[in-house]
Amino acid sequence: MQHANVSAPSSIDTRPGLSGEDLLAAYLTRLAATGRGNVVYERAARNFFRTWPNPQAWAAQPLTDRLAADNQTRPVITFLMLHHGFRPGYDYLLERKLSSVWREIDGSPLETEIDRFLTASENLGFSMRVRLATGSQVPIRLLIQTGRGIADLAQSDLDEFAAACHERTQRTGINHPHYLAAISNTQTVLFHLGIVNSLPRCGGPIPFQERLAQVTAPLREEIIGYLERKKATCQTKTVSVLATRLKHFGVFLATIDPDLSSIAGLDRRRHIEPWLSSLLDTVSDKDGQPISIGDRNRRVVAVTTFLTDITEWGWDVAPARKVIFRDDIPKLPQVLP
Known part of the structure; x- marks a missing residue:
């Protein structure tokens, strides 16, 4: 039985008015607060914001150009995604493992959103391994790319993410069974949170x-x-x-x-x-x-x-x-x- 959705619609504070200089300052403050500040990261960040004072314009580049960001620049992009509503595109998100997401999400606007998802997953009996794997594979990417909170996600968002997986399969020849399984898990959790109206299809021939x-x-x-x-x-x-x-x-x-x-x-x-x-x-x-x-x-x-x-x-x-x-x-x- 579907549970009622008693939470008010939520959205992620993207703070769109911040300039490149403000974002650079926020990033350097974050590096210092987490003990990861160094000259190499600072130089990469300054170069990035000098080139892209409006970072969202970076996301309009072809995928190959976005993937060319080096190891010193990627933390900037991750910071912007988690803390400042940066949307790099599902094609980019599917190419990146986001291995640092659980460390970087602390204190971000997405933290409470993903915590709600993980708590609901635990209540449904998902193991910790499955909860964390699912959370980092689908909900995190949905929150980043839609710019909305968990309560405002919809079935169409899951469908769009699945379509992006299929598009990548066509482009690369690589299947995504782990993503498709995570989409199913995500839909199950969202259903029990009262956010989507149906459970994922289970078994039988695909229509x-x-x-x-x-x-x-x-x-x-x-x-x-x-x-x-x-x-x-x-x-x-x-x-x-x-x-x-x-x-x-x-x-x-x-x-x-x-x-x-x-x-x-x-x-x-x-x-x-x-x-x-x-x-x-x-x-x-x-x-x-x-x-x-x-x-x-x-x-x-x-x-x-x-x-x-x-x-x-x-x-x-x-x-x-x-x-x-x-x-x-x-x-x-x-x-x-």
Whole structure:
């Protein structure tokens, strides 16, 4: 049963009026108070605030530039995130382990917020290891990037964080099972605090809408319609595998042509040939390695079958002309007798 949320909405004091000089002074005071002041850190901080008197402008840089911050500058960024409402972007936050967060959070506006989360986690029976791991992986990052308190978080914030994890998987080929587990734990805690309205989904097949969330809405609905139809004649596992392969195709289309409004608009030169070429460099979601020729073969066969089926069924969403041909299917190596 969901508990009532009796806490008033909270927000984190970001103190947006502070200048670069004020922030530098606050940072140097923090270093001195924690016994970590030294010439190297001070020089790095002065260089940072000289270049970025409005630090939030730093977050508008490409990710590669943000990640280039050296070891002496990163503590400045951590200080700003925890104490002064600095929002570096989920892409940056997912690249940094924030290993010093439990030390640096003392005395910050986020301390009471995360303490509330940890207390609720303990009351629900989460072990200390899981509480601390979850707290540093998801709630801390949500508080930093949203600039809001725990009570003002929403399901959409969890969804946005999950989407950022999926985007990083696409970009790097690295899966995030620990983050996804922490998102589930976080949603459980927020539900029992009365902050979100539902518990995380547990067990059973993942709904097609969720599995194909990265596919643009019009294409997603057409693909889901096809998968629902295939349920009538195929085993559940077969349809699930087909959904995965069509998802990869749909995500590619969403990337190269986000304005494509229907499968009917597929063009061989604009969509199919670039997709076929991209398979050579596609990496597996499981291990980050290039997919095998067998996987390439199966992905092309799945899309070919999809397009053939909807054409034969007379669906309006079928392309007007054939866009994939037999020779497009990667040839599997012949096994010698």
